[in-house]
Amino acid sequence: MRALRLPGWGLPPVLTDVEQPAPRELEVLLRVEAAGLCHSDLHVLDAGPGDMPFPAPFTLGHEVAGRVAAVGSAVTGITVGERYVVYGPWGCGECRRCVAGRENYCDRRAELPWAGMGLGRDGGMADYVLVPAARHLQPIGELDPVQAAPLSDAGLTPYHAIQRCRASLDDESTVAVIGVGGLGHLAIQILRALTPSRVFAVDVREEALAVADRCGAHLSTRLSPDTGRILRAASGGSGVDVVLDFAGSQSTVDLAAAGLRAGGDLVIVGNGGGHLTVRKPGPLPPGGRISLPFWGTLPELAEVIALGRSGALHVEVERFPLSAAHEALARLRAGELRGRAVLTPG
Numbered sequence: 001m002r003a004l005r006l007p008g009w010g011l012p013p014v015l016t017d018v019e020q021p022a023p024r025e026l027e028v029l030l031r032v033e034a035a036g037l038c039h040s041d042l043h044v045l046d047a048g049p050g051d052m053p054f055p056a057p058f059t060l061g062h063e064v065a066g067r068v069a070a071v072g073s074a075v076t077g078i079t080v081g082e083r084y085v086v087y088g089p090w091g092c093g094e095c096r097r098c099v100a101g102r103e104n105y106c107d108r109r110a111e112l113p114w115a116g117m118g119l120g121r122d123g124g125m126a127d128y129v130l131v132p133a134a135r136h137l138q139p140i141g142e143l144d145p146v147q148a149a150p151l152s153d154a155g156l157t158p159y160h161a162i163q164r165c166r167a168s169l170d171d172e173s174t175v176a177v178i179g180v181g182g183l184g185h186l187a188i189q190i191l192r193a194l195t196p197s198r199v200f201a202v203d204v205r206e207e208a209l210a211v212a213d214r215c216g217a218h219l220s221t222r223l224s225p226d227t228g229r230i231l232r233a234a235s236g237g238s239g240v241d242v243v244l245d246f247a248g249s250q251s252t253v254d255l256a257a258a259g260l261r262a263g264g265d266l267v268i269v270g271n272g273g274g275h276l277t278v279r280k281p282g283p284l285p286p287g288g289r290i291s292l293p294f295w296g297t298l299p300e301l302a303e304v305i306a307l308g309r310s311g312a313l314h315v316e317v318e319r320f321p322l323s324a325a326h327e328a329l330a331r332l333r334a335g336e337l338r339g340r341a342v343l344t345p346g
């Protein structure tokens with residue numbers, strides 16, 4: 001089978017032929033129909049030896065959907081030929097967090113030689129992917145796998161971030177979404193579907209702001225030195241109640257802190273490396289809370305897929321055959337993609 005592999009840290013990815021795995025005991029083999037690209041794939045490709053807490057080589061791809069091709073001898077409840085999306089943050093499977101379906105916060109994460117599917121373990125930018133356990137599969141029914149795959153990361157990550165502050169969002173609340181890419185455009189849709197809050201979108205690209213408008217943002221504004229003032233004015237002078245920063249760069253973290261309302265939530269999702277001094281008094285308002293959410297939980301993936309199947313979420317997708325994976329990565333790196341790039345091996 002074909003697979004896009006990271007052959008070693010600091011080396012370019014290669015599309016190569018590898019042996020097709022056979023599922024044993026509790027494993028499930030999925031024929032991949034869609035594998036999304038993520039900025040984290042670029043972080044992995046740019047990492048040098050020791051930068052990531054897991055070894056190379058491995059096959060990339062942590063945002064995957066497809067049909068079950070075969071099951072191991074001990075698998076129950078999974079139907080060959082049925083379509084599923086894969087929950088990607090595979091944990092140890094035994095600690096209290098994993099047993100509760102919160103494998104994204106596995107208590108033994110530091111001991112594991114992987115961070116998840118396509119992150120130290122072979123992922124789904126390939127013709128087939130081996131899934132370690134049936135619990136990692138969520139049925140998608142009639143949902144297009146090209147829509148479902150991005151929901152397992154670009155959808156699940158903002159959903160999880162929003163769930164953590166959703167209780168405070170009422171019809172007088174305001175939420176700023178900074179970065180309207182693969183995750184940001186779905187964050188806007190999730191906020192509009194699940195909360196009465198007003199949503200303000202910020203990005204550097206005009207075409208991304210047009211996507212934000214299509215996704216239901218009440219205001220979309222281009223990132224500039226004036227953005228903090230614009231957000232504060234749009235929120236009636238108090239500042240915004242929640243900032244979801246999908247870039248996590250120094251400029252966006254600084255903007256987020258400056259535009260946050262007293263008692264507000266600053267949620268840093270992007271891995272852009274921006275940092276903030278947390279001190280009293282300091283750049284954050286009184287009562288300000290910071291969270292650094294990572295991916296999402298198994299139950300939340302089922303909720304996101306249900307939202308997708310209800311028609312409440314539409315993923316802006318650019319499709320590429322697996323053979324064009326390098327072109328897709330180059331377009332992602334150049335910031336030229338509209339929405340999410342999805343490889344379709346079939």
Ligand code: FEH
Pocket residue numbers: 038039040041115119153157271294295
């Ligand atoms: C994956 C690996 C490491 C950091 C962040 C991520 C996200 O793309 C997962 O949603």
Ligand code: ZN
Pocket residue numbers: 038039040041062153
């Ligand atoms: Zn990702």
Ligand code: ZN
Pocket residue numbers: 091092093094095096097098099103106107108109
């Ligand atoms: Zn665990």
